[in-house]
Amino acid sequence: MDVTINVNGTDYIRDIEPRMLLVHFIREELGLRGTHWGCDTSNCGTCVVWVDDEPVKSCTMLAVMADGHRVKTVEGLEGPDGLDPIQQGFIECHGLQCGFCTPGMMMTGRWLIDKNPDISEEEIREGISGQICRCTGYKNIVEAIRWAAEHPKGSEVTA
Amino acid sequence: MTAVEEAPISAAGNPIGFGSMKRKEDQRFVRGQGNYVDDVNLPGMLHGAILRSPHAHAKILSIDTSRAEAHPGVVAVITGKTLEGIPRPALLGDNFAWMPTLSYDTQAVLATDKVRFQGQEVAFVIATDRYTAKDALELIDVDYEPLGAVMDAKKAMDPSAPVIRDDKGQTDNSITDVLGNKYWESGNAIGTQEAIDKAKADPNCVVVTQEIMYPRVHPAPMETCGSVAYLDPVSGQLTLWTTSQAPHAHRTVYALVAGLPEHKIRIISPDVGGGFGNKVGVYPGYVLSVVGSIVTGKPVKWMEDRSENLMSTSFARDYHMNGTIAATKEGKILAVDVDVLADHGAFNGVAQPTKFPAGFFHIFTGSYDYPNAHCKVTPVYTNKAPGGVAYACSFRITEAAYFIERLVDCLAAELGMDPAELRLKNLIKPEQFPYETPTGWVYDSGQYEKTMRLAMEMVGYDELRKEQAEKRARGEYMGIGISFFTEGVGAGPRKDMDILGLGMADGIELRVHPTGKAQLRLSVQTQGQGHETTYAQIVAHELGIPPEDIEVIHGDTDNTPFGLGTYGSRSTPVSGAAAAVVSRKVRDKARLIAAAALECSPDDLEWSLGKWSVKGDPDRAKTIQEIALLSHGSLELPEGVEGHLDATAVYNPPNLTYPYGCYICVVDVDPGTGQVKIRRFVAVDDCGTRINPMIVEGQVHGGLADGVGMALMELIAFDEDGNCLGGSFMDYLLPTAVECPDWELGETVTPSPHHPIGAKGVGESATVGSPAAVVNAVIDAISPFGVRHADMPLTPANVWRAIQGNPVRVDMAVE
Amino acid sequence: MQTPAPVDYARATSVDHALQLLEQHGEDARVIAGGHSLIPMMRLRIASPTTLIDLNDLDELKGIRVEGNEIVIGAMTRHAEVLDSAILAEHYPIFREAEKLIADPVVRNRGTVGGSMCQADPSEDLSAVGSALGGTVVIRSKSGSRTVPIREFHFGPYMTQVADGEILTEVRFPIRPGAGSAYEKVERRVGDWPVASAGVFVVVRDGVVSDCGIGLTAVGAEHFSAPGAEEFLVGKAPTEENLAQAAAIAADSCSPVSDQRGPADYKKHLAQELTLRALRRAVAASQGA
The missing domain is CATH 3.30.365.10 (Aldehyde oxidase/xanthine dehydrogenase, molybdopterin binding domain)
Known part of the structure; x- marks a missing residue:
């Protein structure tokens, strides 16, 4: 069936099977490979994107359910002035190793600090608790998100 | 060697040597521009899916693939029977249904006689897309006769326990290693027993006995295992993009398993989404993607589900x-x-x-x-x-x-x-x-x-x-x-340690280009450890070339020297040592070239980070960048010194x-x-x-x-x-x-x-x-x-x- | 990655439209709310509906409001909204305590109250909350609405009163002035289903318990409830001894089964321990109110 989904500011019209998962629409139909997948039970959070203005697990939503909605992926984070502070924060604080969970973590992290610019360490930990990282032990992810909260305009160092 | 000295800082703000430095690889990852195996898409690529056993131990009475084969979009269905029909000149086994393990045992690629664990590979569907491949799995009819399962290791050697490896003619569930032993010992059995007995009898001593179990766990990297295989029917060249911690070892294993000539196998391990040991071995799924490409003449992708990863891999x-x-x-x-x-x-x-x-x-x-x-x-x-x-x-x-x-x-x-x-x-x-x-x-x-x-x-x-x-x-x-x-x-030391006969040394290659920028080619494979950054720092430490001027190349067997890969915390101790050794070779050669340029004896030169200078006359010096250009230029080189500033090394740890x-x-x-x-x-x-x-x-x-x-x-x-x-x-x-x-x-x-x-x-x-x-x-x-x-x-x-x-x-x- | 079997899709524009679509697509059609139970089940091919009727556009089913002396929660209200609701925080902190422990923040952005109730997982936290508070659910069909006591809504694991051609539209809870409430859960890890949970409300008036409700999940409590313990407690002083006795009665009425979350004896113990802890806190809250 035909859908129109706005991804990172562009409307995409595609004819898709209703069973197609949103993560596959993003990866296969649009070729945006920054959104990953890591499980079959909505537990790992590597597939997190924004639908409208909230993070969702894109493996647990059919693409047809996003028809008429706005989606934002990791590829939409970087702006004309360079990397988003959340991206800079992950570089500054060594918030990533293999990079596989990173896009999902950044999408949730960006949302958390948008909601609460003065977010505490504990609130960040709770906020990313639906997302698994096997590499970092989370400490530097928490610090990366705090870094972004503390540098709303980013930094020229990392750009 | 004593504590590390503070490294000087490069123009780009990085330590020319050791010290905390932002990772080079982060630039692509934070933009979502990493390239993992599931990101590889080739023209005409097909998708594979594996039918797995619901039983832990069962005889396979029959497999009927006809409904699956008739399903629209299905290109082929491969079973153990198909594999038995493909002969191979291999070391272990004479057809594709079985493959060697890393411990000189055999493992079924697809089960032929019986299934031996829940989740074992039984059939492989190849279809035009991954949804169709999954659909077709439900259309394969397998008739099993369940057998008693051995789930408690403590009961595996009971005389009444069902025998699992009857394919090898075994009559019990013991494992014999390649040296012929059914168990393995180390240390001093007699002395230890005597010491314990003596302590038991001594009122001034205690003896404590405790049964301790380390239960079965799983590495569960966030990226599951998978591969994309393409065997070019014309050239016979196999290219395999795969989630591997050891691409070179995999190449040799595929040469043995598939009987393909090793010079026609190229293993590419792109970005790997975590390994933790899970991606050391060769799994039936990888082999099936290769077989799938042989059968269809097209590239075939196979990516595990999470449950496949947890239930069937290492x-x-x-x-x-x-x-x-x-x-x-x-x-x-x-x-x-x-x-x-x-x-x-x-x-x-x-x-x-x-x-x-x-x-x-x-x-x-x-x-x-x-x-x-x-x-x-x-x-x-x-x-x-x-x-x-x-x-x-x-x-x-x-x-x-x-x-x-x-x-x-x-x-x-x-x-x-x-x-x-x-x-x-x-x-x-x-x-x-x-x-x-x-x-x-x-x-x-x-x-x-x-x-x-x-x-x-x-x-x-x-x-x-x-x-x-x-x-x-x-x-x-x-x-x-x-x-x-x-x-x-x-x-480890070659004389003591090997995997399947392959010694555990690592090769490395350093090329310093005319303008003093360098490329380092590694045999080991990062899964997030940051090799692109740390290896550049090792070369920087040894040669004084800023780390931003050093590109680290890895994950492609056609473009890197042989070595056994990254696991067992071996990258830094083995390949990291190789990086230092190969840099020192370049430094030694640079000395000869600097001496020729400065018209002095090499013995008159001393090294300080990034340059050779005349002892007592530090203004008479050549930087490593100058030497790189000289080495590629028209400077007359001393007898026995070849041009260019490259070196290779193989490090065998003592x-x-x-x-x-x-x-x-x-x-x-x-x-x-x-x-x-x-x-x-x-x-x-x-x-x-x-x-x-x-x-x-x-x-x-x-x-x-x-x-x-x-x-x-x-x-x-x-x-x-x-x-x-x-x-x-x-x-x-x-x-x-x-x-x-x-x-x-x-x-x-x-x-x-x-x-x-x-x-x-x-x-x-x-x-x-x-x-x-x-x-x-x-x-x-x-x-x-x-x-x-x-x-x-x-x-x-x-x-x-x-x-x-x-x-x-x-x-x-x-x- | 596991993928769903082929399915048709229709998006409802109103509850009436949804009911019409349900009728039109037959008994193997399913409504989909947040999808966080259904889509994983479809991917694992445990569920294979022929058509999905998407309720996500139905604003009429969203939101939390006070109507008379009842709190009404629309079936399409997301867990995140329940967690953040000022109305619920004022009257029943149990919601916030339970919601904080349901899945994770990203899942809570999509998952809905109605979806959780209708999935009827025997370990569902909201079912214990609902059972403790003892409200009603409203179910609509083409022939109109019917109201079912929440303790009669579930009649077994994954089984509810919602029949073919029906949709759960809202959940209603009576407001009880002076009530204290609390939720206690043991989980193996954050975001996991409970090993056991207990939720309670208590109204203490003039030194005695005038009203109370006890809900239990994951421990094989019939209708997620413990009516014997409630009966015992009402009319008694909320002493430690009485609370402990009520908790013991509650645990006695449970029939948990052993699984990887824990053995049955442990779950039975938790039913008692968590009921007691929740009662203590709810009593203190009621007395402080």
Whole structure:
């Protein structure tokens, strides 16, 4: 069936099977490979994107359910002035190793600090608790998100 | 080699040498521009999916693929029968239905006679897209005759146990290694037994025996395993994009398995989304993607589901360890003996050096000085997934470190002695290095007491013990757990260590281009460890070329020299050493070229970072960049010196390196519910020289989280019928940011004397060392209830049951 | 990655439209709310509906409001909204305490109250909350609405009163002035289903318990409830002894089964321990109110 989904500011019209998962629409139909997948039970959070203005697990939503909605992926984070502070924060604080969970973590992290610019360490930990990282032990992810909260305009160092 | 000097800073702000530096690879990852196997898409590519066995042990009576084959979009369905029809000139087996494992055993690619574990590969569907391939799996009809399953390793050798490997003509479930042994021993059996017997008879001594299980866990990298295979029908060239920690070793294995000429095989391991040992082995799925491409003439992609990953690929541990420790009442350890029952699953697929069929388990003697030790390890087949050595384990060192650190705590409990005091009494002293252990390891260097005292100081050990006493008086239960581990990493010396006959040395190649920019080609394979950054720093340290001017190339067998890959914390100790050695070769050659340019003798030159200058006349100098241009220019070179500034090296380590550390964990336990909260975790690591401290600390953080996971929640158990009870992330729990505390790290630096830059490797240290710290802390907390031991994972139920004096058996279904 | 079997899709524009679509697509059609139970089941191919009727556009089913002396929660209200609701925080902190422990923040952005109730997982936290508070659910069909007591809504694991051609539209809870409420859960890890949970409300008036409700999940409590314990407690002083006795009665009425979350004896113990802890806190809250 035909859908129109706005991804990172562009409307995409595609004819898709209703069973197609949103993560596959993003990866296969649009070729945006920054959104990953890591499980079959909505537990790992590597597939997190924004639908409208909230993070969702894109493996647990059919693409047809996003028809008429706005989606934002990791590829939409970087702006004309360079990397988003959340991206800079992950570089500054060594918030990533293999990079596989990173896009999902950044999408949730960006949302958390948008909601609460003065977010505490504990609130960040709770906020990313639906997302698994096997590499970092989370400490530097928490610090990366705090870094972004503390540098709303980013930094020229990392750009 | 002494402590690291502060490196000068490059124009781009990076250390020209060692020091914390932002990672080069981050630029692509934070933009979502990483390139993982599932991101590889080729024109005309087909998708494969595997039908897996629902039974743990069953005879295959028939497989009917006709409905699947008729399904629109299905291109081919491959079964074991298909594979039996494809002959191959291979070392092991004469057709594609079976493949060699890394332990000289055989493993079914697709089951032909019977299935031997739940999740085993039975058929392979190739279709135009991944949804259709999955649809077709439901259209394959397999008729099974269920057989009794061997799920309890302790019953595997019962005469009544069903025989799993009848394909090999076996009459029981014993495993025979390549040297013909059914069990493996190390240390001094007689001396150890005598010491234990003597201690038993001596009123001034104690002997403690404890059964300790390290249950089956899984590496579970966030990216599952997968591959894209394309065998060009015209050229015969096979290109395989695959999730591999060891691309070169895989190339050779495919040459053996598929009988393809090795020069026509190219393995590309693009970005790898975590490995932790899971991506060392060759899985049937990879082979099937290759076969699929041969059959269809098209590229074929296969990516695992999460449940396939958890149920069929390399697990870790599954060691039942029965330990005995003897000591004087003053706390001097006299002897340790351990008898291990090792559950290897249905195919012996462990990856370990040939001479060490139990891996490096015989490092179980730990960080302590005592004369007598002995281990016996007996492996058995069960109806579980094959594997064995995976999950950041340094070849069974994780089991060994957990074993001794748990056993020492049991001894402390028996003696009524503080576990810190007991450890301090027995630690190997700095002047004893190099230290030969009773099982034959030669530890290279260490300042154990210094490291331990730093950890105790950081955590405030004495104050915590006071707080604990006060809390106990109020009926509150906190625990303090210590783990002091030593591991041996960087396998290994060629004369002692090989995998399937391939020596464990690593090649490297350095090319310095005319403008002084360089490319370094590695045989090892990062899965997130940051090789693109740290290896540039090693070359920078040796040659003075800024790290931003050095490109590190890896993950493509056509573009890198041979080597055995990244696992067992071997990259820095082996390939990192190779990087230093090859840089020094370039530096030596640069000296000859500089001497020619400066019209002096090479002996008149001295090296300072980035340049050769005339002794006593520092203005007469050539920088490495100038020398690079000269080497490619028209300067007349001395006799015997070739042009250009390139070099290659193969590093054969003279010994393993022995990183170590002291970890202290503080927990609070709610005895009413059994819930454990980790309050603090202090980790002091000594991994020798730290190339990039930021990355080292990141490696430690990740391993600590692994330890928390294994100690508290990770588990693959089975029920009696053979059902895997940890087959999804709903059941196989991984720690989140909430369970992990804010790690507190410390360091001591004792360089390895035999490593060119004194680095020891750190990738697995924290995974090895941390589980015992957590478990010891929990047991310490609930010791007032009379608990001396309980097996991992210490879920709320297990902790509560331990308090009740009725601990659960963790490897089987909860009853 | 596991993928769903082929399915048709229709998006409802109103409850009436949804009911019409349900009728039109037959008994193997399923409504989809947040999808966080249904889509994983479809991916694992445990569920294979022929058509999905998407309720996500139905604003009429969203939101939390006070109507008379009842709180009304629309079936399409997301868990995140329940967690953040000022109305619920004022009257029944139990919601916030339970919601904080349901799945994770990203899942809570999509998962809905109605979806959780209708999935009827025997370990569902909201079912214990609902059972403790003892409200009603409103179910609509083409022939109109019917109201079912929440304790009669579930009649077994994964089974509810919602029949073919019906949709759960809202859940209603009576406001009880002076009530204290609390939720206690033991989970193996954050975001996991409970090993056991207990939720309670208590109204203490003039030194005695004038009203109370006890809900239990994951422990095999019939209708997620413990009526015997409630009966015992009402009219008695909220002493430690009485609370402990009520908790013991509650645990006695449970029939948990052993699984990887824990053995049955442990779950039974938790039923008692968590009920007692929740009662203590709810009593204190009621007395402080």
